[in-house]
Amino acid sequence: MSIAYDSRVAALLVVDPYNDFISEGGKVWDRLKAVAEANGCVPNMLQVLDAARRAGLRVFYALHRRYRPGDYETWQYIAPIQRAAWSSKVFAEGTWGGEIRGEFAPRSGDVVALEHWGSSGFANTDLDMLLKRHGIHQLIVIGLLAHTCVEATVRFAAELGYEVTVVKDATASVSAEQLQAAIEVNMPNYASTMVTTDEIVAILSGASSVNGAKRREVPGAQVTPPDQG
Amino acid sequence: MSIAYDSRVAALLVVDPYNDFISEGGKVWDRLKAVAEANGCVPNMLQVLDAARRAGLRVFYALHRRYRPGDYETWQYIAPIQRAAWSSKVFAEGTWGGEIRGEFAPRSGDVVALEHWGSSGFANTDLDMLLKRHGIHQLIVIGLLAHTCVEATVRFAAELGYEVTVVKDATASVSAEQLQAAIEVNMPNYASTMVTTDEIVAILSGASSVNGAKRREVPGAQVTPPDQG
């Protein structure tokens, strides 16, 4: 596999690693569990996250809106997936289910984009701008759900001009049919590279020795700390 | 079915009715033909278009980039679906395949958005702005391919705040699996209403008597012809 990831232009994008999705006791976990475990979703997500950190890739988070009372009551138009979020109150703000599962918690230097209201991490958020501010062009995407937030984020990324890699066993959906629609039917049209966790970890480990030692300087980059005001 | 369409806020959106897709002799038609004909795609699209025109709904067009030499040669990053368009030269500018099939040709008062480079009629185009300039909030979507341009446009529409109706037998994909992924798995999450051609024609015919006689004035609308400069 000829692709390589350079920490100057590549980043990891983690989609919705909320307790409600991927932790025992989460609101959706029971419905996801069979497909997620068959795909090795959570341990694979962790492996990719660790490999990306070791390779010096910056980690970005695309997170769904945490439900807050009053979010939808005044809307005149609403999409079915938003009506479902309103009804289920999934990822409710201030609850354990709306927290990121511990092992996936953002660290210093990670970048957490604004929460999104639909499925795409790019729609109505600052994700695109933050990626540009960091010089990023390539995204390795993990997380869930495969056919909603992951696929939407991958579709938007490709439309906006990013080069996308999807780790197909670091995601999950509720049904095998949904997972297959995302991984087999749709995402290969938008993601330049579809890999397994084993493949991406191998690539990133190799990349690490070349590029990962430190984040190299990019020509034109100019940010310096401001004077203290 | 309780939904109704008012010509003040609803419009028809026709996706990629190019000869290359839906006319005998088009570059992709042979690959689409079996699924399209089984779904009644082209005659159904025509029925919906006619019903929408009779109901006084404005018609918008979301069109894929017509291939032009030099389009991609300088790109550093490219999505698979764009590489395929580059290779196949589908919808080539200046060719019959890149023309809209005759029965679907835009008429005076229709609105043709700028061509898009990926799958979503909204990405990197003026479609969203043009819809707003016409006061539109609801979109009835027909056209193809179901799992690429139609689904992408539906996903973007919902993310951007539109209410979407998909006519599920006025679309097609190359394989039945692709069509099913779009119609059964994904679009129902984003489209508030999934209808057949028969259903939408019946609704629009009813709507026609109420709303279709003329496009009514909307409060706040202020456009008047400018002085001749």
Add this chain to the structure above:
Amino acid sequence: MSIAYDSRVAALLVVDPYNDFISEGGKVWDRLKAVAEANGCVPNMLQVLDAARRAGLRVFYALHRRYRPGDYETWQYIAPIQRAAWSSKVFAEGTWGGEIRGEFAPRSGDVVALEHWGSSGFANTDLDMLLKRHGIHQLIVIGLLAHTCVEATVRFAAELGYEVTVVKDATASVSAEQLQAAIEVNMPNYASTMVTTDEIVAILSGASSVNGAKRREVPGAQVTPPDQG
């Protein structure tokens, strides 16, 4: 003046009514004070807000990013106005300066968009989507700074397809030249209507008797509370 505002399609947009801007003791107030007081900025903003609420117009808020440590350290590219925000730590999260001045505090039913990183309330936020979800096409804009956040928001609003009214004495900048550049030179190209506080209050009071009694139903609007999940 022939313009009218109908609560079905018009809303008030309040830009950055933070203590740091418009309250005695705020970080920027001392620099703004002379121009703001000469323009009657804060009392005029309050008059417009009250008149809009009485007329039944929904109130939206466009708010600048509240400064948080770590916001900019990792960026490779940064705009001067962002470097200044980094340096001044204006609107710091968790401080009084980063709170909305009391009289302008959002009420139930108001809509607060996600914070923005530059000057436009639309850039990299959910403001456009939230306006669409509420059926809004016309915006009455108040707040500050006139030549940065207000002008940027007005320019973006016009580009995105909204019809804009600016209340020219319900805003302020640091210098009279900046205020003039915004109000006299630039915003009249993008805002269909430039009014004084007295004018807009009169219009909204008249509008109130016609449209403001209650928010009327719009055809096609479909939101109903979901089942309790």
Add this chain to the structure above:
Amino acid sequence: MSIAYDSRVAALLVVDPYNDFISEGGKVWDRLKAVAEANGCVPNMLQVLDAARRAGLRVFYALHRRYRPGDYETWQYIAPIQRAAWSSKVFAEGTWGGEIRGEFAPRSGDVVALEHWGSSGFANTDLDMLLKRHGIHQLIVIGLLAHTCVEATVRFAAELGYEVTVVKDATASVSAEQLQAAIEVNMPNYASTMVTTDEIVAILSGASSVNGAKRREVPGAQVTPPDQG
């Protein structure tokens, strides 16, 4: 001046070099001429264009909508600057005034974005996507009008995450006050660098010897010609 431009991440963006703006006999030239000539606008634009080409920087074009009959008749909402374009029919399609002035005509390898309807070259176009597809993060901006299309494009560029350089004597407005509002009051908040033509030509000439010999390869860049389909 410490800034440098590397052809891997920097590009020149030329705004609206239409005959109607900058050629003797153009519809707007007579109104622009005094300010443009005092600023050296057209010869300076040419010098910057030549220097950028010699330095190997890719050239992008942001162009205003060429007027076509039927463009605005159906709109419910319209901005003043669009009403003016409708009235003046500036840059009419198929006319000399709507052609790019000869010396500025795009060459092979240049990138011409879709036409925009307002003032920003980014709004409702593919400019942002095309810049990303070419790996561009820094923009040197020339063209006109200073306080409308140039300023709007600069504001949007900064909001979207680009680093901007404005060449302040390679632009013009109708009045000196408009030019000053753009160059002195507003654009320095969004453009990291404000330079003269002499300064940018000197910088690019220096850059040329380092970076301009050829467009160097960027890690991760993967575009290769497709198979002939």
